[in-house]
Structures are given as C-alpha cells and as structure tokens.
Amino acid sequence: MRRPLPTPTSAVVVGAGIVGLSTAWHLRRAGLDVTVVETDRVAAGSSWGNAGWLTPPITTPLPEPAILRTGLRAMFSVTSPLYVPLRPDLDLVRFMLGFLRHSTAAAWHRAMQAYIPLNQQALAAFDELAEGGVTEPTHVAEPFLACFAGADEHRLLMEEFDQIRSAGQPVTADLISGDEVRAIAPAVSEQVVNAIRLDGTRFLHPPHYLESLAAAVRGLGVRIHERTVATEISGGTPSSPGAVRIQTDSGEDRLSADVVVIATGAWLGRLARPFGVRMVVQAGRGYSFTVPVEPMPRVPLYFPIQRVACTPLGDRYRVAGMMEFRRPGEPLDPRRIDAIVRAARPLLAGADFDDRQDEWVGSRPCTPDGLPLIGPTRSPRVIAAGGHGMWGVTLGPLTGRLVAELVTTGRTPDVLRPLDPLR
C-alpha cells in the first residue's frame, strides 16, 4: 500500500504518561521534531501511583467470564475490590454493557490473541529504552508471588493460567508452600498457606522510571510543555488537509504539527471522539500508598483473592488495589484506602499500615473489550495511543515503538490491527 501522505517531520504528543513519553522518545529517535503537551506535570496520571509490574505472562484482557461469576455480586459494595457507583452516566452505562458483552470465553480468547504478540515484545521494549539512555532500571522479579490464605484458593488462578496457555501464551508457574513463601519474603504472615510462583516478570519504580524517561526524552531535544491543556485538535482531516492544529489553554499560539498522538490515558475520549473514536475509555480507578515493611520484601507480592498488588519501591513497599468505575477527576475516597488496609493487614505481618505515605488515586484507561486503542483515527495524521487498562506500564514502551513505526512508515504494523481505534 502506498503512503497517502508525505513523511511527517513533526509531531505533538498529548499526555506525558508512560505511553506519551515512550512515543515521544521513539518519534524523536526516528528524526521528528517532537513537542509534548501535558495538562499537569510528567506522570500526573495513572503512570505515577501504579504497581509497576511488568508482567507479560499475565497481561490479559480484563473482561473475562470469572467477572460474571464473582464480580457482579460485589460490584456495588464500597469495600469491594470492584466498585461501580449507582449514578446516571450514559458513558458508564455504555461501558458496562460493552464490558459485560465481552466477558465471555470466546471474546476473551479473541482478545487474548491480540495480546500475545504484544506480550512477546513488551520487555525487550524496556531494554531498548535502557540502551538508549533511560537510566532507571527495571528489576527481574525473583520471583513474583501470588499468595493465598486458603489451601484451595490458588485453583482459580491456576485455571486462568491454563486458559492463557491454551490461548497460546506460555506461563511458567508452580505452587510453593507458605514456609517457602516466608523464606523468600519473611514479612508475609502465617495466614498465607501457599503461593503461586510466576517466572518471566520484572518490576519498576514508577515515579523514578517516569522521571528518568522524561529526562531521556528532554535530552533528545523534545520540548515538554507542562501545565498546558490541549483543548481541541483540528485539521488533518480529508476535508482540511495539511498540518494538524492543537489548541491549548496556555494563551500561547496554537501548536501545529504533521502528526498528533493522543496519549491522554483515561481522558482519551474527549480529544479522540471528534476523530471517529466511539469506544468509551472509562476510568477504572485504583488506589495506592506506601508503607515501611520489616524485613522489606525484595519481590512483588500479589494477593489475588483480596486483589491487592504490592511492589518494592526503594525503602518502602507500595500497596495498590481497587477498581472503581468513576470519573477520573473525582476526589480520593478514603474508604477505599481503608478497604485495602483491611484486606492486606492480616497477610503482610511486617508492614506498618499506620505509617502510610503517598496515598493516591489514579485512573486505568479501560475499554469495554479490554484491548487498547492504538492506531490512526479517521485522520491518518491523528493517532490514538491509549486504553491499556491494567497494563499500560507493561505495554507503554512497546506502544511508543509501534506508534513511531506507524508514523514513519505510514503502515499500520500487523500487531496493531486488532487495536484499531475505530473498531
């Protein structure tokens, strides 16, 4: 297929989360003149307070049949790990209906086929950034442990792993005893009777990683305009060819570029909708905080029944959880923090849950079919890059690489075809 447009030489990326910054890095390395526009500051969104897991073996679509079996009952309770407030919101209704429609075995299997080739390349994309000057390391999880307080509780997760394997993605996991868990992470309480040990994962320190990525991006000569809201994108359509214009609230002149990448996470819908992106991107809000733990675990811990995710962050341990389908800008609800504390305290004996710092709420950008939206919109010059839900950190650097390939070659890489933002 021939490129319909001249090769772009300039780009504006909207959003300075892991997806936007990785995209800026790759576009700049490909020789484009790149500007990033960010409402607040680098990593103001979901890319700051997340669990920092890089877990391709378990990077899977969120809508799945178990949600229908276990999730619906708990959905409307404020202390449940999955919470949907009862309020009139048309987008939320559209999202929930689409989400439930995709929570079938067949839909999960289809979506999983789209994830597999992405997962195969996800960690290498971090190595590429490291080789190119991102100094903050990623750490191999030795190992990643999913811990259980009931002897049979591991079965559901093992069944999920079987499904992932039968979809064609390898998962190396085995069951170890509670004592073996405590030999690795002595802060885990006696209540934990066994754990699944998962290989092939890494983790990172999200705030440090994003700072390091932003420094590398700036070092390449990319301008990052913080505290600048992109309010409107125009042009670049068949009826108005030429540069794409980005209106901002900063009072500066309008920005313009050959290509604009919308990497605005849970806010993607507002700028992308006028370009034909109809799929709802719903905020799946999660909470986190850090605590001191004695002795400090060196590995990430997951408590799947409680849906609590933990990660070493220097000398403190980040504890994260909850999936709350509300608007991204709503304030932090302390009841969710309390619910995470109540769920995790009995299992993590060495943690001081009263010495919490960095309490945070952020929005996973969730789509009804559990797949990201990456690719050209109705305009080949306006690219959407978002909607990664639970897995935007794992897949952020790879997304940047694929978007740059699309922009510089004018061809959509095959792995992006199922992620068409206009689907």
Ligand SMILES: Cc1cc2nc3c(=O)[nH]c(=O)nc-3n(C[C@H](O)[C@H](O)[C@H](O)COP(=O)(O)OP(=O)(O)OC[C@H]3O[C@@H](n4cnc5c(N)ncnc54)[C@H](O)[C@@H]3O)c2cc1C
């Ligand atoms: C509790 C929790 C734990 C998680 N754990 C993990 C994990 O372990 N591993 C994993 O892979 N993923 C995890 N995630 C998901 C991951 O954090 C997200 O998928 C990812 O950060 C999304 O990145 P992003 O760059 O698309 O969006 P964001 O990081 O949200 O960035 C979007 C940016 O766009 C800016 N913006 C929005 N609108 C505009 C505008 N109009 N103009 C200018 N700027 C704008 C925002 O301010 C924001 O900075 C977790 C999420 C949560 C909430």
